[in-house]
Amino acid sequence: MAYQKFIVDAMLGKLARWLRILGYDTLYFKDMEDWKILKIAKNENRIILTRDRGLCNRAKKNSIECFLVLPDEEIEKTLALLSHKFGLLLDINPDASRCSECNGILEKKDKNLWVCTKCKKEYWKGRHWDTITEILIKARSLKDSYESTKHRGHRPASREESGENS
Numbered sequence: 001m002a003y004q005k006f007i008v009d010a011m012l013g014k015l016a017r018w019l020r021i022l023g024y025d026t027l028y029f030k031d032m033e034d035w036k037i038l039k040i041a042k043n044e045n046r047i048i049l050t051r052d053r054g055l056c057n058r059a060k061k062n063s064i065e066c067f068l069v070l071p072d073e074e075i076e077k078t079l080a081l082l083s084h085k086f087g088l089l090l091d092i093n094p095d096a097s098r099c100s101e102c103n104g105i106l107e108k109k110d111k112n113l114w115v116c117t118k119c120k121k122e123y124w125k126g127r128h129w130d131t132i133t134e135i136l137i138k139a140r141s142l143k144d145s146y147e148s149t150k151h152r153g154h155r156p157a158s159r160e161e162s163g164e165n166s
């Protein structure tokens with residue numbers, strides 16, 4: 001089953017919001033010590049997403065899945081890589097989305113309106129929808145390009161080392 005859960009470190013707030021929009025259960029804390037992130041990831045079987053190579057190495061030593069996001073990586077690229085590696089679905093379905101602010105479940109209230117069951121934030125299917133769709137189209141085509149070139153180039157060795165989930 002490709003349905004993954006994530007824990008995202010402080011530097012990657014934008015990515016956390018994207019994962020929630022895509023419907024993935026994603027924890028994000030603005031300030032959390034590494035050992036706590038490791039503990040939650042282990043207990044809740046979450047994949048760690050971070051820019052911190054040291055944290056990733058510690059995660060791997062503890063058999064926790066970790067994905068290193070490179071500093072200049074655009075969101076389309078990160079999503080494409082996550083999709084390639086973890087089977088992330090690059091489709092948006094607002095009925096399955098989570099609240100980008102608090103990770104709460106959304107409830108449909110009207111044709112184009114969803115409300116977070118936790119923090120009550122309202123989501124309208126408005127103009128931003130086109131932007132989201134465009135980014136996902138780009139991400140999907142990037143992903144296709146990774147899959148056609150397979151293991152040649154493009155990705156740093158550290159990503160390969162983390163290997164498949166065993």
Ligand SMILES: [Zn+2]
Pocket residue numbers: 099100101102103104116117118119120121
């Ligand atoms: Zn919320």
